[in-house]
Amino acid sequence: MPEILIPFNKPYATGAEFAYMQQAVANSHLSGDGPFTKRCHTFLQESLGVPKALLTTSCTHALEMSALLLDIQPGDEVICPSFTFVTSIGAFTLRGAKPVFADIRPDTLNIDESKLEAHITPRTKAIVVVHYAGVACEMDAIMAIAAKHGVPVVEDNAHALFSRYKGRFTGTFGAMATQSFHETKNFTCGEGGALLLNDPALFERAEIIREKGTNRSRFFRGQVDKYTWVDLGSSYLPSELLAAYLWAQFEAADDIQRRRKTIWDRYHAHVPEWAAQHGVQLMSLPDDREQSYHMYWMLLPSLAARTTLIAYLRELGIYAPFHYLPLHLSDMGRKFGGVEGDCPVTENVSDRLIRLPLYNAMTEDEQMRVIAALFAFEGW
Numbered sequence: 001m002p003e004i005l006i007p008f009n010k011p012y013a014t015g016a017e018f019a020y021m022q023q024a025v026a027n028s029h030l031s032g033d034g035p036f037t038k039r040c041h042t043f044l045q046e047s048l049g050v051p052k053a054l055l056t057t058s059c060t061h062a063l064e065m066s067a068l069l070l071d072i073q074p075g076d077e078v079i080c081p082s083f084t085f086v087t088s089i090g091a092f093t094l095r096g097a098k099p100v101f102a103d104i105r106p107d108t109l110n111i112d113e114s115k116l117e118a119h120i121t122p123r124t125k126a127i128v129v130v131h132y133a134g135v136a137c138e139m140d141a142i143m144a145i146a147a148k149h150g151v152p153v154v155e156d157n158a159h160a161l162f163s164r165y166k167g168r169f170t171g172t173f174g175a176m177a178t179q180s181f182h183e184t185k186n187f188t189c190g191e192g193g194a195l196l197l198n199d200p201a202l203f204e205r206a207e208i209i210r211e212k213g214t215n216r217s218r219f220f221r222g223q224v225d226k227y228t229w230v231d232l233g234s235s236y237l238p239s240e241l242l243a244a245y246l247w248a249q250f251e252a253a254d255d256i257q258r259r260r261k262t263i264w265d266r267y268h269a270h271v272p273e274w275a276a277q278h279g280v281q282l283m284s285l286p287d288d289r290e291q292s293y294h295m296y297w298m299l300l301p302s303l304a305a306r307t308t309l310i311a312y313l314r315e316l317g318i319y320a321p322f323h324y325l326p327l328h329l330s331d332m333g334r335k336f337g338g339v340e341g342d343c344p345v346t347e348n349v350s351d352r353l354i355r356l357p358l359y360n361a362m363t364e365d366e367q368m369r370v371i372a373a374l375f376a377f378e379g380w
């Protein structure tokens with residue numbers, strides 16, 4: 001195999017990260033919830049308009065906190081798309097929930113709102129939606145169904161920080177939402193995440209769950225005179241060193257999003273004609289939405305075409321991977337009763353999807369090599 005010249009993703013640094021980490025060391029506060037963590041909380045709250053944001057050690061951990069906040073018990077059902085990352089639902093099965101996999105729309109690859117209501121039963125305790133590739137789900141329809149049945153919505157917003165639906169930021173619709181700052185996301189500190197809370201009734205318990213089930217946060221604010229074990233919980237807060245790294249990226253948020261938009265727009269300026277000629281479906285954005293420029297995906301005509309294209313690009317040193325395998329057909333999904341045919345769109349799309357390289361520091365020259373390689377592909 002030739003070496004990879006153009007990776008799918010490259011972790012990005014603005015240049016300010018180490019200076020802020022040094023400041024964190026100088027502050028003599030390396031554990032969680034120091035000044036950099038607080039800056040990150042305020043940034044998320046103010047830029048999105050969410051009443052409370054809490055940094056976590058990962059998006060997975062923010063999802064685990066969601067499951068604890070919703071008191072998920074063995075036998076409860078949680079609905080989520082089959083086409084998503086494992087932990088969108090794994091965090092709930094960890095509490096004993098039974099996953100109920102819903103199919104996706106063939107255009108946005110988001111949960112199909114028209115099939116959602118059929119999955120709701122008296123045991124449904126949550127609906128997890130994923131704004132795939134940073135394009136928002138059909139939130140009007142989803143929130144109406146959720147309200148009608150009194151089921152809370154959790155938004156897995158890992159791809160979609162700064163995406164909007166009808167002008168409103170994703171992550172502000174559900175009772176709660178989760179972010180990821182894993183190195184593959186738009187903003188990173190290596191491994192990290194956040195829980196966004198839109199329901200004030202959840203604030204106090206979220207702080208307790210995040211602090212090992214103790215009321216330590218209230219103690220530090222002087223609201224109680226001793227701190228003790230009061231609830232379920234774990235250690236979900238990241239160190240200040242990670243928050244300092246992340247803060248450098250948040251400060252550069254406009255620049256990072258501008259870079260990604262430039263790259264996404266350049267793909268979308270060059271690829272559509274070629275795609276139409278070869279029966280390739282491109283990612284698209286409904287008119288009432290704004291995206292986060294997280295990803296550029298394409299659906300090829302067949303699994304065989306995709307396999308050949310991935311191998312062809314890899315020979316040229318370009319890494320363009322596929323994405324999620326249907327969760328209902330995974331080993332775990334099958335244990336919960338998943339079988340072929342449960343989610344036909346997911347099964348079909350999962351075989352044909354490819355993602356093009358897209359990272360903050362990608363140069364025009366690198367990107368034009370990817371585009372030229374696509375145009376020269378004759379493996380149809």
Ligand SMILES: *Cc1c(COP(=O)(O)O)cnc(C)c1O
Pocket residue numbers: 057058059060061084085087088130156158159179180181182191192193
């Ligand atoms: C990346 C990702 C996660 C997990 O994020 P971590 O921070 O690695 O736990 C969850 N859901 C989606 C949709 C993701 O893309």
